[in-house]
Amino acid sequence: MIQVENLTKIYGKGEIAVTALNQVSFSVREGEFVAVMGPSGSGKTTLMNILGCLDSPTSGTYILSGTDVINMTDKELARIRNRKIGFIFQTFNLLPRLTALKNVEQPMIYRGIRRKKREETARKYLTEVGLEDRMHHLPNELSGGQKQRVAIARALVNNPDIILADEPTGNLDSRSEKDILNILTDLNKKGITIIMVTHNEKVARYAHRIVYFHDGEIVKEEIVNAGGGSIETG
Amino acid sequence: MNFIEKIKLSMTGVWSNKFRSFLTLLGVIIGVSSVITMVSLGSGTRLVVGGQLEELMGRQVALFPNWNLPYTQQGVLSLEDVDYLKESIIGAEEVAPFYRGWFRINYEGREYTGSVAGVVENALELTNLKLEYGRMITESDLANHEHVAVIGQRTLEQLTDNTDFASFIGKEIEIDGNRLLIVGVLGIANASVVLSNDVVLVPLTTFRDLWRWYDPYNFLITYDSKSTEEDIINQIEYLMNDKYGTSRGQCKFMPAGIQKEINIYNNILKILILVLGSIAGISLLVGGIGVMNIMLVNVKERTKEIGLRKAIGASSRDIQSQFLIESILLAGGGGIIGIIIGAGFSSLLNFIIAHFFEWWQGYIPAWVILLSFGVTTFIGIVFGSYPAYKASKLDPIEALRYE
Numbered sequence A: 001m002i003q004v005e006n007l008t009k010i011y012g013k014g015e016i017a018v019t020a021l022n023q024v025s026f027s028v029r030e031g032e033f034v035a036v037m038g039p040s041g042s043g044k045t046t047l048m049n050i051l052g053c054l055d056s057p058t059s060g061t062y063i064l065s066g067t068d069v070i071n072m073t074d075k076e077l078a079r080i081r082n083r084k085i086g087f088i089f090q091t092f093n094l095l096p097r098l099t100a101l102k103n104v105e106q107p108m109i110y111r112g113i114r115r116k117k118r119e120e121t122a123r124k125y126l127t128e129v130g131l132e133d134r135m136h137h138l139p140n141e142l143s144g145g146q147k148q149r150v151a152i153a154r155a156l157v158n159n160p161d162i163i164l165a166d167e168p169t170g171n172l173d174s175r176s177e178k179d180i181l182n183i184l185t186d187l188n189k190k191g192i193t194i195i196m197v198t199h200n201e202k203v204a205r206y207a208h209r210i211v212y213f214h215d216g217e218i219v220k221e222e223i224v225n226a227g228g229g230s231i232e233t234g
Numbered sequence B: 001m002n003f004i005e006k007i008k009l010s011m012t013g014v015w016s017n018k019f020r021s022f023l024t025l026l027g028v029i030i031g032v033s034s035v036i037t038m039v040s041l042g043s044g045t046r047l048v049v050g051g052q053l054e055e056l057m058g059r060q061v062a063l064f065p066n067w068n069l070p071y072t073q074q075g076v077l078s079l080e081d082v083d084y085l086k087e088s089i090i091g092a093e094e095v096a097p098f099y100r101g102w103f104r105i106n107y108e109g110r111e112y113t114g115s116v117a118g119v120v121e122n123a124l125e126l127t128n129l130k131l132e133y134g135r136m137i138t139e140s141d142l143a144n145h146e147h148v149a150v151i152g153q154r155t156l157e158q159l160t161d162n163t164d165f166a167s168f169i170g171k172e173i174e175i176d177g178n179r180l181l182i183v184g185v186l187g188i189a190n191a192s193v194v195l196s197n198d199v200v201l202v203p204l205t206t207f208r209d210l211w212r213w214y215d216p217y218n219f220l221i222t223y224d225s226k227s228t229e230e231d232i233i234n235q236i237e238y239l240m241n242d243k244y245g246t247s248r249g250q251c252k253f254m255p256a257g258i259q260k261e262i263n264i265y266n267n268i269l270k271i272l273i274l275v276l277g278s279i280a281g282i283s284l285l286v287g288g289i290g291v292m293n294i295m296l297v298n299v300k301e302r303t304k305e306i307g308l309r310k311a312i313g314a315s316s317r318d319i320q321s322q323f324l325i326e327s328i329l330l331a332g333g334g335g336i337i338g339i340i341i342g343a344g345f346s347s348l349l350n351f352i353i354a355h356f357f358e359w360w361q362g363y364i365p366a367w368v369i370l371l372s373f374g375v376t377t378f379i380g381i382v383f384g385s386y387p388a389y390k391a392s393k394l395d396p397i398e399a400l401r402y403e
């Protein structure tokens, strides 16, 4: 599904240049749940942005579902972000002036789906994440866990193949954390490939495989749960 | 992403900052209302500007005693001068004498002191007054010294509350104690140099009989299309000087054309249109800069939104059009408010001016409203392009990190 080779990302030039990713090669199979760990500044977010087609690498190759992403136009990349990929952020990134329902509808606007159908789909996914009674609330009327669930519904509405979650539970209490992780595990069981950045070993253990980053390089890979799915964490 | 969706998306942007948007749009609002007022005033004065007023008032020169001289040295017109001028001036068509006096006018117990004119039978055509009901003074009225009167609507309005003006034909009116029969009513006058419709016309011969005046108050001299006003005025001065001599080096009489008056109108108008035009131009420019400013602020404030939208599938073009449409809606909204204010303001102005000049016909042409929409859309595009471009070029990574 995802194949990157010798991926290098250098921010800035000359004296102040920072190598965020250094010759990273790694791949993710379809339906896999991968956790990415590593100290702050090790390049995790940089990798996620490149995998999510939001950023382009300085050098290296990236093959997504058999197609080379590197030389695509802005429009083609937008289309991939819209249909193939769902983003989940640590800070939720909901649009503050729109209700939960409207927030979830947004990706479908760029896909050209009509209003009625959009609303219907958004309701369906909000119900799926357990927010049927919060649809018309504004983000600041929701708890952190609820916000993240809205964000998950938003990531799902266009039926993506991959979910990229950058510290999805970083701002949440342990209860909400568990809710979110269970939702992600369920999605993974339905066949969605998930790549999740986390600082928390316990959280990482929900995945099949953990990839450790240090200074822009992969230093260790560990298979934790070949079968995948939710496991009890003491 | 279809067009209606784009507009809806942009609408939310404009609406969420209503008050700030309104303030920044003041320039556009003032600009558009000035354009509308300017065009509306222009339309009202097109009679003057288009030279139609000259046409309307005819080719005529009024001749008065020279009021610039001391009273005793002013010339006195005589009825003999009618034939003298008519025969002598090359290019003259008609020379009509007018007697004028202010008298008490009584009608059914009400009294009004107004203007009474002794006129010849073709006074109506010469002065551009319009007969609304009844008939004008005729040659036989003049010959028989009939006690008849043609009364202006404005004078009637002072004497009665009855607005059925036709019903006054055949009624009697008293002027300075003399009873006269109303035979005609004058309507709203077009532009007229010597008489307005606040007047009572009586046969010149009757006027002389009743008040025993020898000297006409003024003449009205019309001329043919081959002559110019200047030439006619020069001839009149020459002929009157020849007959009456000069006083202190000046003609004892004063020929007055309308050309001078029209030039004054034209100059006032030009200044007015220039002033309004400059206000419009400057405010629209300022308004445009305001639109640009608020859009730049908007883009800055919504950096995170832009990053998020890109992450969920917006292309740079989608972002660009969202902000461009937003700026067009913003400027267009200013345009609509400007149109409303401009329409209100120019209606008021036209109403006031029409009160002073009966021939004024100011209105708001439909095209200027379309033009205003066009101009504001244009402003939205021109001044929104750069902010929209800037938004579209934002790096989504930076945008998402932005706090």
Ligand SMILES: Nc1ncnc2c1ncn2[C@@H]1O[C@H](COP(=O)(O)OP(=O)(O)OP(=O)(O)O)[C@@H](O)[C@H]1O
Pocket: A011, A012, A018, A019, A020, A038, A039, A040, A041, A042, A043, A044, A045, A046, A047
């Ligand atoms: N836009 C940028 N310009 C310059 N340097 C950058 C930029 N983005 C990231 N970096 C640098 O690249 C390196 C990797 O950053 P990255 O955000 O990928 O780290 P991270 O592993 O996600 O860290 P954290 O766990 O704190 O989120 C860091 O040294 C960071 O300072």
Ligand SMILES: [Mg+2]
Pocket: A044, A045, A046, A166
């Ligand atoms: Mg990070």
